[in-house]
Amino acid sequence: MKAYADFIELVKEYYDVSSVEMLLDWDQETYMPPEGVKDRSLQLATLSKVAHEMLTSDRMASLIKELGTAAVHDALTTEQQANVRRAEWEYHRAAAIPSSFVKEMAKKKSEAFHQWTKSRAKSDFASFAPYLFKLVEMKKQEAEYIGYEDRPYDALLDGYERGLKVSKLEPLFSELANGLSSMVGRIRDSGTEPDTSFITCGYPIEDQKKFCRRLTDFISFNYERGRMDEAPHPFTAGTLHDTRITVRYYPEDPRPAFFSALHEGGHALYEQGFIEEHYGTPMGQAVSLGIHESQSRLVENIIGRSLPFWKHWYPALADTFPKQLEGRSVEEWYAAVNDVRPSLIRVESDEVTYNLHIIIRFELEDAIFSGKLDPKDAPQAWDEHMEKYLGVKVPDSANGILQDIHWSQAYFGYFPTYTLGNLYSAQFYDTMKKDMPDMDQQLERGEFAPTLQWLRDNIHKKGGMYEAEELVEEVTGEPPSHEPFMAYLENKFGGLYGI
Amino acid sequence: MKAYADFIELVKEYYDVSSVEMLLDWDQETYMPPEGVKDRSLQLATLSKVAHEMLTSDRMASLIKELGTAAVHDALTTEQQANVRRAEWEYHRAAAIPSSFVKEMAKKKSEAFHQWTKSRAKSDFASFAPYLFKLVEMKKQEAEYIGYEDRPYDALLDGYERGLKVSKLEPLFSELANGLSSMVGRIRDSGTEPDTSFITCGYPIEDQKKFCRRLTDFISFNYERGRMDEAPHPFTAGTLHDTRITVRYYPEDPRPAFFSALHEGGHALYEQGFIEEHYGTPMGQAVSLGIHESQSRLVENIIGRSLPFWKHWYPALADTFPKQLEGRSVEEWYAAVNDVRPSLIRVESDEVTYNLHIIIRFELEDAIFSGKLDPKDAPQAWDEHMEKYLGVKVPDSANGILQDIHWSQAYFGYFPTYTLGNLYSAQFYDTMKKDMPDMDQQLERGEFAPTLQWLRDNIHKKGGMYEAEELVEEVTGEPPSHEPFMAYLENKFGGLYGI
Incomplete structure (x- = not known):
């Protein structure tokens, strides 16, 4: 069908430009020289404008309209309909926003990001505040452009x-x-505290890197179609044949490296698992950030912090770090990588407290965008929430409100998808275990192929066919819920902490 | 003036997209995983189409027209006029070519490049031939689109x-x-042959890298605004605040590394020397490839292969490679890095024979585009020309017609600018020596700052103010000529070979 073919051509060109933006971000975080930020922010601003113009062109509008008419729509395959549906959603969100606003936002984001790195280094919220306020103001404007039923923040969440x-x-x-909260209290009251001294006593970074390479090879990250680099805030970027993960290394403690490698590796498996023929179309892309996160958290936590996984890997680990692990058992290692401890920094937090960090951010964002919280009072609100949910006192803004990159990038509404990802991952895992009752034994034997095949078949290959809630129901037979996740935590940490 | 401001905004957006294309090329040659080429070729094709559409938009056309009318034009500053003049030239070349042709060309280039790397590895011209023929055919078509007075090839040279x-x-x-040719003969007949055994006996690559870093620091390459990486075919890419050079390393012989670092460093000094306020406009860009090459060859050869330069650097070199250079003098090193020897590979050839390699390529391209040479007979013609000009027998196409990347990228008309760069560099050097009679003594003392200042003032800061021939006359008082270059060679190699 001519209209559909023309539509797909436009969609793919839009994808090309968007994927280049992603690569420029990757470069900015990995190899770009310090002063390159000036030129990069101009390049990104122009590309965001170009991408926006492509997506909202008159030609795109008329093709989407044509493909939406009943007769034409019914003649499309289910996959084609999915492509039209998702493109239409993106189109409507984008078309609501003027192109000049998009370019301006890209510039403001670059400036804010640049300032954030400086402000965080000095732990100085005041110097970042004007940039944050401007982004909030623009995002409120964006929400008005896009429209919403209940709350402005909904327009951002939907993105x-x-x-x-x-x-x-x-x-x-x-x-x-x-x-x-109840679980954190019970763990605290249990009096059990794993020994983590041996995991923070210095692990040479070169050896950490080699071990990350082995872990990512194990989960079948395809290096012919990807890379692994170092970045202060690990992320995954790329396309089907060029998926790039980043890892952060701390010289004293290997956990950030191993678990960022597995986390980003999980994201990358999703990207590398889309079907070739759908390249550049919604059918060849992730459902949502939440589903994406379910893939990373499943590999990082449910698999990567499990006892069967380390029963396979611990001997190799002890060979690589014989001094550090001398006289230690796999059970001690397993306990140390699952140390539950309320703390200040989200990305270093454990599986139990992590989602409390997210809930704090959600509550603050919701309050800001519904006008209940003035952004200038956000630092105080942050500290109060940290005290309330985690019982910790925030010593400075670098360890508080300035810790995350997201607000400097105007990613308001993004944080909740992390928790959704955790919930989805536990739901998927329940189904996986039903389908493969011997999954633990497989992992213990060092077999990851069946797990990957299950993910490929149930999630990756489906690309953008469903929306997030639909996919969860399709795969697990249940709507999204917090219960499987809580049950997973109870089971795991019940064992570890005897609660 | 409103029209000029609008024009500059369009010009800068076009520059943003073009500079991103350059970055994607850099990434492709340095860090991209092998299979990424599939996605990259789509990205580059789309960006080339976008850039072309930006440059040839109706809005650009009408602004250029408006800025070209006498009254408006006269009201512009000289610098503004230069921006309009150069953009107009680019506009006319681009507007002659359909956008679909541009995208198709980008795709064909990607495919041809991909095939070339494989064909060269197998030294198999036949497998590359269909791709080359297609590119030649398309370039002939492009020449017809653009138009020419005398020969189709002129339309390509002009680009x-x-x-x-x-x-x-x-x-x-x-x-x-x-x-x-006469000089090559006299050198051969001189019977003098420098000892190069000690320069090909193994130089650890890590030490080569550190030394390249010192050499590039010496010439003031700014690492806050740039990077140095490894690439099989060294090149320079980037923008004012993000200029990236690449170097190739051979484990046995450090010359390719040192002189590619200095060569690309010379290109980079030019890029890093443009005036900030002209960023993104022709006034903040190179005059031409020939002028660009004059900067690289001046630093690589005239300075970097000179005796004063090595009188300063040899002690540090001998410290870094004590075993390899034991008992050797700076004069022996100087002779070894200026070994004149007819050979097969252009990029490894010396200052005397290099331009014969270029002349061969020019003659073949001219013959192909004037229809005197069928591309299928090009390998035979290549071998005959190599025998005629350099007296060497070509053993296989990897060491012959398949050695250069250029034809796989449809860069027909590009090679002659290398020789123009050599000629310009010698002319600039003559003027430099008149302005700074003690330049040799400065270099021997390890002072590069005056040389760089001269290049900044006379060449870099002028950006795109002049055309190549104008700039040469403006700086040296003479039109481009081969005589200063020949005199430079006679003086240098007369001394080295006693001819």
């Missing part, structure tokens, strides 16, 4: 997880917060 | 060096070929 709303998150997060 | 024509190159190259 990362289609159809997500505060009214869906509030009950979910409230039950989750209760369950997690 | 790299504005106004360049076969009728200008023929007399220049013919005199040059005579002079060089």
Whole structure:
């Protein structure tokens, strides 16, 4: 069909430009020289404008309209319909926003990011504040452009997880917060505290790198179609044949490296698992950030922090770091990588407290965008929330409100997808275990292929065929829920902490 | 003036996209995983189409027209006029070519490049031939689109060096070929042959890298605004605040590394020397490929292969490679890095024979584009020319017609600018020596700052103010000529070979 073929050509060109933006971001975080930020911010601003113009062109509008008419729509395959549906959603969000606003936003984001790195280094919120306020103001404007039923913040949530709303998150997060807080209390009261001295006594970075390479090879990250580099804030970027993960290394403690490698590796398996023929179309892309995160957290936590996984890997680890692990057992290692401890920094937090960090960010963002919280009072609100949910005192803004890159990038509404990812991952895992009752034994034997095949068949190959909630139901037979995740935590940490 | 401001905004957006294309090329040659070429070729094809559409938009056309009317034009500053003039030239070349042709060309180039790397590895011209023929055919078509007075090839030459024509190159190259052939003969007949055994006996690559870093620091390559990486075919890419050079390393012989670092460093000094306020406009860009090459060859050869330069650097070199250089003198090193020897590979050839390699390529390209040579007979013609000009027998196409990347990229008309760069560099050097009679003593004392300042003032800061021939006359008082270059060679190699 001519209209569909023309539509796909435009969609693919839009994808080309978007994927180049992603590569420029990757380069900025890995190899770009310090002063390159000036030129890069101009390049990114122009590309964002170009991409926006492509997506919202008159030609795109008329093709989407034509493909939406009943007769034409019915003649499309299910996959083609999915492509049209998802492109239409993106089109409507983009078409609501003027192109000049998009370019301006890209520039403001670059400036804010640049300032954030400086402000965080000095732990000085005041110097970052004007940039943050400007981004909030622009995002409020963006929400007005896009439109919403209940709350402005809903318009932003929808950009990362289609159809997500505060009214869906509030009950979910409230039950989750209760369950997690109770568990944190029980763990504290248990009096059990794993020994982590041997895991923070110095691990040469070169050896960490080699071990990360082995871990990523193990999960079948394809290096013919990807790379692994170093970045202060690990992320995954790329396309089907060129998926790039980044890892951060701390000289004293190998956990950040191993688990960022597995986390980003999980993201990368998703990207590398799309079907070739759908390249550049929604059918060859992730459902949502939440689903993407489910893939990274499943590999990082459910698999990567499990006892069967380390039963296979511990001997190799002890060979690589014989001095550090002398006289230690796999059980001690397993306990140390699952140390639950309320702390200041989200990305270093454990599986239990992690989602409390997210809930804090969600509550603050919701308050800011519903006008209940003035951004200038955000640092105080941050500290109060940290005290309330985690019982920790924030010593300075570098370890508090300035810790995350997201707000400097105007990613408001993004954080909740991390927790959704955790919830989805536990739901998928339940189904996986039903389908493969001997999954633990496989991992213990060093077999990852069946797990990957399950992910390929149930999630990766489906690309953008479903929305997030639909996919969860399609795969697990249940709508998204916090219960499987809480049950997973109870089971795991019940064992570890005897609670 | 509103029209000029609007024009500059478009010009800068075009520059943003073009500079991203350059970065994607850099990434492709340095860090991209092998299979990434599939996605990269799509990205580059789309960006080339986008850039072309930007340059040839109706809005650009009408602004250029408006800025060209006498009253408006006269109200512009000289610098503004230069921006308009150079953009107009680019516009006219681009507007002659359909956008679909540009995208198709980008795709064909990617495919041809991909095939070339494989064909060269197998030394198999036949497998590359269909790709080459297609590119030649398309370039002939492009020449017809653009138009020319005398020969189709002129339309291609003009793309790299504005106004360049076969009728200008023929007399220049013919005199040059005579002079060089005679010199090669005299050197051969001199019976003098430098000892190069100690320069090919193994130099650890890590030490080569550190020394390249010192050499590039010495010439003031700014690492806050640039990087140095490894690439099989060294090149320079980037923008004012992000200029990237690449170097190739051979484990046995450090010359390719040192002189590619200095060569690309010379290119980079030019890029890093443009004036900030002209960023993204022709005034903040190179005059032409020939002028660009004059900067690289001046640093690589005239300075970097000179005795004063090595009188300063040899002690540090001997410290770094004590075993390899034991009992050797700076004069022996100087002779070894200036070994004149007819050979098969252009990029490894010396200052005397280098331009004969270029003249061969020019003659073949001219013959192909004037229809006198069928591309299928090109390998035989290549071998005959190598025998005629250099007296060497070509053993296989990897060491012959398949050695250069250029034809796989459809860079027909590009090679002559290398020789123009050599000629310009010698002319600039003559003027430099007049302005700074103690330049040799400065270099011997390890002072590069005055040389760089001269280049900044006379060449770099002028950006795109002049055309190549104008700049040469402006700086040296003479039109481009082969004589200063020949005199430079006679002086240098007369001394080295006693001829």
